[in-house]
Amino acid sequence: MSNSSDTADLAEEQEHVTTLYKHLDVLREEASAQLTRALLQSGGTPGDRSHRDSATTMYSERVAQYGAVENGLCFGRLDFADGERRYIGRIGIFDEQHDYEPLLIDWRAPASRPFYLATAAAPDGVRRRRHIRTERRRVTGLDDEVLDLNETHGTGRGAHDGVTGEAALLSALNASRTGRMKDIVETIQAEQDHVIRADLGGVLVVQGGPGTGKTAVALHRAAYLLYTHRQMLSSRVVLIVGPNTTFLKYISQVLPSLAETGVLLGTMGDLFPGVVAHREEPAEIAEIKGRVEMVDVLAAAVRDRQRVPDEPLTLRLEMLDGDRVLLEPAVIEDARERARRSGKLHNLARPTFDTEIIHALSLVVADTIGVDPYADDPLGGDDAPGDPQILDEADLAEIRRELRNEPEVLGALDWLWPILTPQQLVAGLFAADARLAAAGASPLLKRSPRKGWTAADVPLLDEAAELLGEDDTVREIIEERRRRQRIAYAEGALEIAYGSRSIDLEDEDDPELLSVTDLLEADRLAERHDEGEALTPAERAAADRKWAFGHIIVDEAQELSPMAWRLLMRRCPSRSMTVVGDVAQTGDLGGAASWGGALAPYVGDRWRLRELTVNYRTPTEIMAVAARVLADIDPALEPPRSVREAGTEPWIRGVAPARLADALAEAVAAEAEAAGEGRLGVIVPTGLLDELAPVVLRTVGDAAVGDEPELSSRVVVLTVKQAKGLEFDGVVVVDPERIVEESPRGANDLYVALTRATQRLGMLHPGTLPDSLHAVVGI
Numbered sequence: 001m002s003n004s005s006d007t008a009d010l011a012e013e014q015e016h017v018t019t020l021y022k023h024l025d026v027l028r029e030e031a032s033a034q035l036t037r038a039l040l041q042s043g044g045t046p047g048d049r050s051h052r053d054s055a056t057t058m059y060s061e062r063v064a065q066y067g068a069v070e071n072g073l074c075f076g077r078l079d080f081a082d083g084e085r086r087y088i089g090r091i092g093i094f095d096e097q098h099d100y101e102p103l104l105i106d107w108r109a110p111a112s113r114p115f116y117l118a119t120a121a122a123p124d125g126v127r128r129r130r131h132i133r134t135e136r137r138r139v140t141g142l143d144d145e146v147l148d149l150n151e152t153h154g155t156g157r158g159a160h161d162g163v164t165g166e167a168a169l170l171s172a173l174n175a176s177r178t179g180r181m182k183d184i185v186e187t188i189q190a191e192q193d194h195v196i197r198a199d200l201g202g203v204l205v206v207q208g209g210p211g212t213g214k215t216a217v218a219l220h221r222a223a224y225l226l227y228t229h230r231q232m233l234s235s236r237v238v239l240i241v242g243p244n245t246t247f248l249k250y251i252s253q254v255l256p257s258l259a260e261t262g263v264l265l266g267t268m269g270d271l272f273p274g275v276v277a278h279r280e281e282p283a284e285i286a287e288i289k290g291r292v293e294m295v296d297v298l299a300a301a302v303r304d305r306q307r308v309p310d311e312p313l314t315l316r317l318e319m320l321d322g323d324r325v326l327l328e329p330a331v332i333e334d335a336r337e338r339a340r341r342s343g344k345l346h347n348l349a350r351p352t353f354d355t356e357i358i359h360a361l362s363l364v365v366a367d368t369i370g371v372d373p374y375a376d377d378p379l380g381g382d383d384a385p386g387d388p389q390i391l392d393e394a395d396l397a398e399i400r401r402e403l404r405n406e407p408e409v410l411g412a413l414d415w416l417w418p419i420l421t422p423q424q425l426v427a428g429l430f431a432a433d434a435r436l437a438a439a440g441a442s443p444l445l446k447r448s449p450r451k452g453w454t455a456a457d458v459p460l461l462d463e464a465a466e467l468l469g470e471d472d473t474v475r476e477i478i479e480e481r482r483r484r485q486r487i488a489y490a491e492g493a494l495e496i497a498y499g500s501r502s503i504d505l506e507d508e509d510d511p512e513l514l515s516v517t518d519l520l521e522a523d524r525l526a527e528r529h530d531e532g533e534a535l536t537p538a539e540r541a542a543a544d545r546k547w548a549f550g551h552i553i554v555d556e557a558q559e560l561s562p563m564a565w566r567l568l569m570r571r572c573p574s575r576s577m578t579v580v581g582d583v584a585q586t587g588d589l590g591g592a593a594s595w596g597g598a599l600a601p602y603v604g605d606r607w608r609l610r611e612l613t614v615n616y617r618t619p620t621e622i623m624a625v626a627a628r629v630l631a632d633i634d635p636a637l638e639p640p641r642s643v644r645e646a647g648t649e650p651w652i653r654g655v656a657p658a659r660l661a662d663a664l665a666e667a668v669a670a671e672a673e674a675a676g677e678g679r680l681g682v683i684v685p686t687g688l689l690d691e692l693a694p695v696v697l698r699t700v701g702d703a704a705v706g707d708e709p710e711l712s713s714r715v716v717v718l719t720v721k722q723a724k725g726l727e728f729d730g731v732v733v734v735d736p737e738r739i740v741e742e743s744p745r746g747a748n749d750l751y752v753a754l755t756r757a758t759q760r761l762g763m764l765h766p767g768t769l770p771d772s773l774h775a776v777v778g779i
């Protein structure tokens with residue numbers, strides 16, 4: 001490894017990088033002009049409009065992509081033994097004047113692979129790998145690794161075995177955190193590259209300890225798959241599921257900067273269109289809802305809504321001038337059996353039930369009005385003897401038609417076999433002890449119908465939808481979304497067109513450069529949008545419960561309950577999935593203890609496992625503490641190997657319980673200062689959050705706390721559940737013992753808490769340190 005600041009080398013790279021930015025500017029201007037042209041067109045046939053809409057979407061995406069690669073456009077160069085040279089960057093750029101010769105190769109292209117995989121032992125023809133450091137458009141430094149062992153000036157192996165591009169990697173890892181995840185395209189490591197570029201088909205499980213880059217790898221895999229299988233995946237959409245909205249916010253910037261669209265990000269709580277499911281609930285309740293037995297409970301709840309009363313129903317009929325008829329339980333029972341035996345789902349079987357009941361009622365009515373009073377008395381009447389029924393089939397059909405308009409009949413049908421939405425079924429089940437008991441559900445699920453939905457309810461709603469049969473809500477939801485998007489779209493399109501002007505041109509007054517904002521108002525654009533703007537595939541997927549995704553990526557997948565797995569598998573009939581997680585970090589009670597157990601019902605043993613073994617986040621000193629907690633969870637589990645030292649030992653301080661608040665204030669002040677430009681996370685037991693958050697807020701004015709705390713704040717107070725998947729430069733864990741005690745999976749929670757720091761870790765313990773904790777924490 002050598003750090004080349006050779007002026008000639010720098011100048012050479014600067015020249016190439018400048019050329020690349022010139023090309024980028026041209027590309028951006030072209031896309032922006034095309035976008036403007038597409039936006040200005042109007043009228044035409046529906047075909048023209050749809051063509052124009054897809055052009056608008058395409059050019060908007062392109063403009064956004066070119067904007068997203070402005071920083072770090074080119075970051076690497078490969079020199080091959082045969083003299084070939086390749087520059088690697090965030091997108092591909094070709095020289096149109098010279099036979100489309102590649103000037104920059106997209107990091108996802110096969111030709112870039114040696115940049116991530118070549119080693120001195122297996123150089124794959126690579127003589128030298130160069131990392132190019134830039135600040136905006138200026139080249140600031142070069143890190144070279146010479147891989148050809150015949151060369152005299154270096155072995156290319158870093159101090160850490162198997163690490164590629166060590167200097168660039170360590171500088172990325174030591175950088176202060178911002179509260180938003182960054183892409184790792186410049187320093188992807190070989191074991192990560194194998195995951196990112198694994199085949200699309202089948203279920204790939206990526207197991208790795210904390211900080212091994214599972215989230216980063218999952219996101220880069222999404223970008224890689226979309227690049228490689230664009231045609232199929234951009235229309236079928238890649239779904240990425242994360243554990244909570246704070247986490248989604250944390251990772252949301254990574255994909256745009258990888259210049260990707262065609263991706264839908266969501267939590268489990270977002271996966272039932274039309275339902276917002278962000279209410280918290282006790283872990284024990286969520287666990288019950290996640291059990292696979294809930295499938296039977298819901299089926300029983302549906303059957304429970306198909307009523308047969310003990311007593312006959314009395315129905316007042318307008319067609320009989322208010323006279324009453326009786327609907328007998330035996331008749332209803334019979335109709336129910338026939339409807340059930342039709343093999344249709346509940347809502348779809350209702351017409352069968354209706355037909356049976358109406359038929360039975362028509363006979364009752366016919367008996368009332370159509371019976372010949374003289375049938376037994378041939379001498380007393382003028383008709384033929386023997387037939388008691390004077391109504392023929394046409395009369396009966398008319399009676400049935402009238403019965404279908406009788407308010408009391410309709411009311412009875414709705415009561416006996418109600419058409420149900422999934423929400424009505426599940427909320428109705430939870431609202432009444434009797435319904436829970438009839439469905440064989442735990443009485444603990446009882447809750448007020450006014451309370452909102454939780455993430456654990458979503459798989460139940462989805463299951464209910466499967467049991468009930470489809471309704472028309474999808475179309476309504478799409479319509480509503482479309483309506484709301486009109487204005488947002490118009491504003492966004494104007495902003496993109498305006499903001500797309502290249503940086504260099506921004507200050508100049510160029511009359512030639514037509515800006516769309518000069519010509520169109522947002523409301524006119526909104527109208528245009530109204531005419532026929534098609535939703536993007538990701539928007540359609542978000543609104544459609546039955547959407548079959550092209551690929552699903554699940555992060556923190558160890559937390560998924562069996563019911564959640566059922567939902568995801570329904571959304572992915574092709575079983576093309578990437579499942580990312582760490583069974584040692586499972587916190588939810590219904591989460592997975594093993595991957596085999598979670599996946600077996602859907603794919604048997606047909607899934608592939610890849611393991612990530614190197615911890616890029618947590619330094620050796622902190623990992624030594626976390627490893628002891630891991631051994632306590634399961635001695636067979638291997639902690640990941642840290643890639644660097646922080647040079648600072650973690651600390652633990654026992655304080656008198658009455659002094660906990662003061663001690664926390666002192667620790668936060670000191671650690672926030674030590675974090676400098678970086679971020680400090682304060683992780684507290686759930687039971688202490690309300691008491692301790694104000695202490696931190698008093699100490700640091702702009703600290704963040706709440707359901708979705710702003711992660712870019714200097715100091716953030718969170719529970720372990722909220723901290724999942726996140727990281728901070730410094731972390732203070734308050735009352736580790738209580739974190740362990742708060743949940744049956746408490747040791748896993750402590751493991752998660754301890755592994756959030758990239759530099760410094762401290763622990764505050766109220767009271768003298770108990771031996772148990774001492775042994776575990778070991779400091």
Ligand SMILES: Nc1ncnc2c1ncn2[C@@H]1O[C@H](COP(=O)(O)OP(=O)(O)OP(=O)(O)O)[C@@H](O)[C@H]1O
Binds near residue numbers: 213214215725755
């Ligand atoms: N190859 C890499 N180059 C630079 N940074 C990396 C690399 N791999 C991982 N990192 C960084 O390491 C940190 C941890 O990565 P990430 O959050 O993806 O890990 P994880 O396995 O999902 O962790 P956890 O399970 O603890 O949530 C992130 O800051 C990420 O950017």
